[in-house]
Amino acid sequence: MKQKVVIKVQMDCEKCRSKALKIAAVAKGVSSVSLEGDDKDKVAVTGDGVDSFCLTKALRKKFGHANIVSIEEVKGKDKKDKKGDETKIIPIPWNYAHYPPYVPSQYDEYGSSCIVM
16 A cells, blocks of 8 residues: 655754655655655655654654654556556476586496496
């Protein structure tokens, strides 16, 4: 389930904004990160299976104040033409040419590979 999480973080400078984006980008399941709001104080994270609690906790460790504003489900595009998306698997015949041919040893008169006996 793809979802969009918006977290309000107390950020004062551009360096703080870039740190917040880096923290959000390395979270598990995140596919895109952006800044929202008039003061660019909200981090919007979109992804599949994003743990909003752990992400907010990580942002609180760094910035002190972070609150979840909204969590909403993102609906993707409907794929009506599924026939064009299918890929065909073509079986490849087995080829024995990559194995080296058996050559009897020059020291063995019976053709086995054991020299000791």
